[in-house]
Amino acid sequence: MATRTVAIQFIRAAMTTAAARGIDIRGALRAARITPEMIGHDRVRVTEAQAARIVRALWELTEDELAGLGPRPIPRGTFRMISYGVVHAPDLRTALTRFTEFVALSTEARATLTVDGSQARVVMHGDPAKPLDPLVVDIAVAVIHRFASWLIRKQIPLTAVELPYPAPPYESEYRLIYGVTPTFDTTGTGFAFDSMYLSIPVVRTEAELDEFLRTAPAGLLFRNRYDVTTADRVRNILERNTSTDWLAAEDVAKRLSLSAQHVRRLLREEGTSYRTIQEDILRDRAIESLVQGQETIEELSERLGYSEPSAFRRAFRRWTGIAPGSYRLDSR
Incomplete structure (x- = not known):
């Protein structure tokens, strides 16, 4: 099951506020495997582990539990x-x-x-x-x-x-x-x-x-499950599916004790769709693998169900605005 990812804008916010206080976090970004190219694209997302590394680095650099961003320092501990x-x-x-x-x-x-x-x-x-x-x-x-x-x-x-x-x-x-x-x-x-x-x-x-x-700040900053929205419940069902094939919308609806038509309507009201949720899961699984760096692009694209790596690369650019290789710090 893939972890949820975090929008790059939150990393940018940390960079902006740190820079305004003279805090240099470039080393922290490198340690978190966040490349300059990733910072520049609005659709880019990072893993929760990467975001947590940035927060920990700010704590260490400032010796302040508000990471230098508050009205006055709060001592570590x-x-x-x-x-x-x-x-x-x-x-x-x-x-x-x-x-x-x-x-x-x-x-x-x-x-x-x-x-x-x-x-x-x-x-x-x-x-x-x-x-x-x-x-x-x-x-x-x-x-x-x-x-x-x-x-x-x-x-x-x-x-x-x-x-x-x-x-x-x-x-x-x-x-x-x-x-x-x-x-x-x-x-x-x-x-x-x-x-x-x-x-x-x-x-x-x-x-x-x-x-x-x-293990802080992971448990403090990132949620596990809320299951408040229909989209959350659909995603959780899809993530737990152990089959290599996606569950049909009708099968997901049955597990929710609803009709497929009703589920589609609820998702539409929440601004999403069954297909969009599938794409979000694929995107997050891809990002997690690329950051870990243990699979080749070919292996990853095959595991995610793409017929060829070029199809996966096109999908990844559509999701994030950049190529999969941009997530590989050692390839820069």
């Missing part, structure tokens, strides 16, 4: 100590309350947990005179949500996300990050979810926390 203070909470409500209190004490950033009937909200309070970099906002929302889900060992579907900056040209990518389309240009920053999750016990141990932190 701050999140670790906050996590140890939260992992023994009896339930998610207590954990999130403690988390917001510890964050306020250690970083001077304020966040609050509020409950209004069936909706719980985590709201972050910034200084209007010193707005946070959009990349910091994106990371903060993702980290709090991922960590909350990890603590109770359940994916928490978000019902709303509010981001205090204008929608970027790649706003459709945010559904892949949060499982819901955010509202942009809001007066505040935060996210909402069903309050029933607050009563679920925290089930993680300190040993599990040590392992979770060892």
